[in-house]
Amino acid sequence: MKATRFNPAPWLFLAPFLGIFCLFTIWPLLRSFILALQQTYGPGTTEWVGLHNFRYLLTDPLFWKAAANTVRFTLGSLLVQLPIALGLALLLNRPGIRGRGFFRLTFFAPSLVGLPFVAMLFAPILEKRTGLINATLHQLFPLWDPEFAWMQEYVMSSLILAALWMYAGFNMVYFLAALQNVSKDLLEAAEIDGANAWQRFRHVTLPEIAPIAGFITLLSVIGSFQMFELSFILLNNSGGPENRGLTIMMYLYQSGFVVGDLGYASAIGWVLALTLMGIALFQRWAARRYEER
């Protein structure tokens, strides 16, 4: 009937999206296969090198250093940030908490600052001696070493700290939304059955918020794996001492846009992309298994 006649409307609606999507997503995606097999000096000068980029990448100590740093940052972010975010959400979700709106806005505010500006803000905070943390802690506790070398010796911890400040409230908002969907009846029933606070959390709340927790974890992992701005700006556009702050994204940037080898950058991009796709698929598989149980 109607559907058999060609209706241009949906295609007209899709046209702007599809046009740009094909030109700037699909085409570069296809190009990146080719580019990964080349060595370039800028986008104009190219040379075929076959699989050499990948072969070199697998034994490139800098790449592995960057990968290790990135994994460290990701794990640190997950293990520190998410429990704190969940804790804050649980606190805020308790009945009888006053000023909930104020606290929620306060905790959420840092995520509005944006990564590049968080990095600029944390540059003076993490300084030795005159920095906010060292100066304050040294005044409060004279035993604290004012020369504590945040950005020299403990680069990744410092970055995790900055990310914690920025994202804890952001993730808290997700958890809070999930907690508000937890059935009050179930919780009351459990309380009547004599379950203590931990048991109620473990057996009622946690299963209810598990899907969203999985989702937040995935988002955090994907975001953390692509971390660039914090180390780039805080370490003055370098990898920092002994490349302790070098992340995969920074290495990709340096290879592609400082050295000028877009081919190697594409190879790094592929390794990163495959890793992230693997993690995403794993998360979906795990989530499905969890639901089936």
Add this chain to the structure above:
Amino acid sequence: MKLLRDQINRYLSPGALVILIIAIIAIIIAALLPRQPATGIPMWISAEPHFHAYKPFAREWNERHPERAINLVLLHGTAMERRMLSGFMAGTPVADIIEPNIGVAAKAFAGPLESVGFLDLTERVEAEGLLDKINRPSFAPYTSRGRIFGLPHDVHPVLLAYRADIVEAAGIDVSQIETWEDYFRVLRPLMVDTTGDGRPNRYLLEAWHTNPHAPSIILLQAGGMLIDENDRPALNYPRNAEVLARLITWMAGPNRVCVDIETYSASGHRQRLDGLAVGFLVPDWMAGSWKRENPGLGGKLKLMPIPAWEKGGRRTSVAGGTMLGFNRHTEHFETAWEFAKELYLSPVLAEQMFRDTNIITPVKALWDSPIFDQPDPFFSGQPSGRLYIEQAPHVPRRPSSPYVVSGLERFTNVLGALRRYADRNQIYDEAALRIEAQRLLDEAQAEFERFIGRNVFLARAP
């Protein structure tokens, strides 16, 4: 009116409306903004003090040649690096005249020789006798595969600045110091813990394994090298291992005398002012930078030649550097060249430069100027210019290679690894550390060679 508001409100929330209004206003402003008028031939400068020193010179030039005006643009080093390389590699706009620092300039030499974005100056420099007028070794870092791509701006010798107030208050006489060994022995009494928290509040030298500044200066002073004269990697040169091992004995273990102070940060200035370290390795430009950034140090410091690595050894080193080059596609080369020569050979500017930035000129004929003999209140009345010039002929030679920066990175990585090795095994003996240092350097050298060998463009060059 209310109807309109309701109508809008149906489609757009207030926030969305604000974004829409912002967009409209921003587009109107963008449309109204005047196209950048051609204000002259652009010259990119990455060192702020250079920029301020050149400004009056350029103004005067522009008055003399209004039709050939020069437009000075200040860019941060990494911004210049990005814009310059993007321009050389991808054709985005690049200034006609570029004054990059040594590390940035070298990165332009990584591609095929015909893709180097700088104009080849070899014939011009030779024809006009500049090789003899300007300190010849200073051309070396800007010469790639035999072709000269830049004019050197400076010599940048390094001296040791020490806290004369602290040293003299303790009644210590530094004139007996010749080697590093003397230096640390004589000043040792100054390593004290005044607050009683178990940490010394004063160390003898600003140098640390996480900061390449001091290690690279000492490496060059001691005769070590990262890249040899033929632009081949030389990380595992035996002298390098010796330097690494001795540096660790200074930085770790029971006889630690060095302290970590950040070279370019606000807290670093504060730490120096507070007297956390007694001695600092200070190239001429850094002396100028301290005068502006840390005026509180004025009158507290004195300069002396760097203590020698071994008896009779070199008493200076070299750090940093800037060249002036031209965009290969410049349409104003003759004007740019004339301006550049006036700029770099001008006695007036050389004196101005010294007054503003403490940087001494590489033009040998100008070294006799009396301005360099004036007492410098910042350095307790010493003639700082003369002290730097005395060491200028002795600065070590540096090669040109796009890999100098990554070589130095690998060198400092080995230094860090050696530090961890020493702490893990509680080995703080120079001879024992040297064996491990050599082993680490051999490893790094193999990896470095592989890294350089990967570049198909350099490998193809003659």
Add this chain to the structure above:
Amino acid sequence: MPVKRLLSFLLHALLFFFAALTLIPFVYMLCGALKSKFDFAATVFLPAGDGWFGIGWDRLTLENFTRLFTDLGLPRALHNSLLLASVSSILTVLCCAMGGYALAKHKFRGQNLVMGVVLAALIIPGPLLLAPSFQLLYKLDLLDTYAGLLLPGLAPAFGVFLFRQAMLNSVPNELLEAARMDGAGEFRIFFELVVPIIRPMLGAFLMISFMGMWNNFIGPQIILQSPELHPLSVALNNLKGIYGTDYGLIMAGTLVSIAPVMCLFLLLQKEFISGLTSGAVKG
């Protein structure tokens, strides 16, 4: 009960403690923006002096802001940020809302293919496209132009996906059918009927896209080379390079850079947070 009240007090105290930790960096930035670089290194918050509370009120200065807005060209960067963020967010929302509408409320041949490609594209991480996009922009001669930065970001797969999900449930088919019966054109239906229904989603996605472009750093860092085109993120990082020890100046610049987003957020707060979480809770 006293135990309960004590517990409640402790919990509130804990919340206040965390709130203080969260707010201190903001206060630090504000104080720093009002100090000279020498005062910045000498005191943590407000400069010491002999004014009230032992604070040197007379040493506070607006000098940092004056310098930013006169010598250091910040207004240009602010304008660039506003332009790039507002234009890109509006166009992105249009692109995605229309695309999502077609996928949610129309049946057409090839629909499954398009939907499949969009779903697949959801898991392509941005970094993979960085190098080939740069090469593409080079070939299109779009490097160092606003368009070069704007165009590639206008069609995010997840935007289309979000709008499709939002419209599947919230836009009733009967309404559209009735309008079609009345002879309304497709575009009129979209703008007259659909847009008001998805207004909250539009607001949320506008805000998300606006912030995405405002806080974009690597994009302009790579694509835009002329300082006249730099947005705040890149311009401020370049200032940090030159005046790295002048933290008062950098803090003032950071303050200027985050204030517009904060203001916008206050206007779009409700939609933004519900928009952020709705996708997650439903999906």
